[in-house]
Amino acid sequence: MTDAESTVPASAVPEASATPAKPEVRSTAKRRRGRAGWIVAVVFAVFYAFDIFEALSNLVGVLQAYSDAGVALPTPALLTIIGQIAAPVVVFVLALWGTRRARSGSAVLVFLVGFAVVAVITLDLQSVFRSLVGF
Amino acid sequence: MKRGPDDDALSWGDESDPTYVAPDLADDDPADDDLTEVDRADVGHDSAEPADDATGAGEQPIEDATSVGVEPVKQDAAGSPRWASGAAPTAEVVEANRVAVSDAKVRQADAAEDAAVEDELADAEEASAQLSSAALITFGVVGGVFFLYTIGWLVAFIRNPLHPGGFAEVWQDVQGVAAIAAPALWFLVTLLLAARRRVAVRLIWLLVGIVVVVPWPFILGV
Structure with a gap:
């Protein structure tokens, strides 16, 4: 809305120009996640689920290897793998909460950054795991 | 202490009182109006009868019996026509008024929200400008x-x-x-x-x- 429009008294604003202002106000205050927003959330949920599947496969593989070798897995190393499983869940919930009133385009960007952050955390924990177990 | 007539909230003045208004012009009660009109009609049939007997002590006397047949135009002190009792707001008018008031309130709220958004935007623009x-x-x-x-x-x-x-x-x-x-x-x-x-x-x-x-x-x- 321009400055010229803002200086016009409310009583002088014609009905035709006053009506389109309502969605603009609602867009900042009371917008909720629409159908497109939920589609974005579900699509990214699949990618985040792949991250969880990746971490679970790592956990199963590592536990199997340690049991075959007859060696107990150190607890800090186990916690790093559990962290890889929990990270996608936590980041997805935070992104879902953070985009509850955002437009679909903004939600896409936030979920994309969240996906990259999950990858960062996963690779960080994998590097910590390798430094803990020595390989 | 003795109270004077000016201390009363309601006083009965006469023609010498500068705030005196003739009862025929100041009377707003429709029931009294109806009664007065009936009485006037009675007076019209018998023009020789003194008017004070028919209209009471507070009414103006009717001077001419020929004016009784014409419906008198009632006016208030400001000179504008008085509302007839039949012109009371109908349900449609009340509903229209209610809708108009609610629309005005919504428009006022929207204007306030617009002003708030404008202020926020102005703050952001000021921050980005700086x-x-x-x-x-x-x-x-x-x-x-x-x-x-x-x-x-x-x-x-x-x-x-x-x-x-x-x-x-x-x-x-x-x-x-x-x-x-x-x-x-x-x-x-x-x-x-x-x-x-x-x-x-x-x-x-x-x-x-x-x-x-x-x-x-x-x-x-x-």
Whole structure:
């Protein structure tokens, strides 16, 4: 809305120009996640689920290897793998909460950054795991 | 102490009182009007009868019997026509008034919200207009740190090559690429989505990103 429009008294604003202002106000205050927003959330949920599947496969593989070798897995190393499983869940919930009133385009960007952050955390924990177990 | 007539809230004045209004013009009670009209009609049939007997002591006497047949135009003290009792607001008028009042309230609320949004936008524009060279240099330094992070993730990705054989390895590579893009994504999306926020808010989110996307595989050398 321009400055010229803002200086016009409310009583002088014609009905035709006053009506389109309502969605603009609602867009900042009371917008909720629409159908497109939920589609974005579900699509990214699949990618985040792949991250969880990746971490679970790592956990199963590592536990199997340690049991075959007859060696107990150190607890800090186990916690790093559990962290890889929990990270996608936590980041997805935070992104879902953070985009509850955002437009679909903004939600896409936030979920994309969240996906990259999950990858960062996963690779960080994998590097910590390798430094803990020595390989 | 003796109370004078001026102390009374309601006083009975006469023609000598400057605030005196003739009862015929000041009377608002429709029941009395009806009674008066009937009485006048009676007077019209018998014009010889004194008017004071028919209209009471407070009424003006009717001078001419020929004026009784014409419906008198009632006027108040201001000279405008009085409302007839049949002109009381109907249900449609009341509903229209209610709708008009509610529309006016909604329009007023919208105007207030518009004003609030305008103020917020003006604050944001003022904040962005005051993007000093110090803030610009700070953003540049933070962007440089994110760029170094990107190089760190790229080196870590090259250090640990994978040979895709299954879904897990493919997804590991996807995560490696996502980690390389993470610093740039955080920097750009923060500046994009927080463009209308204050410089301090943008800076806080960028500092959070500097902590989150640290390339630990590069730092640990594994």
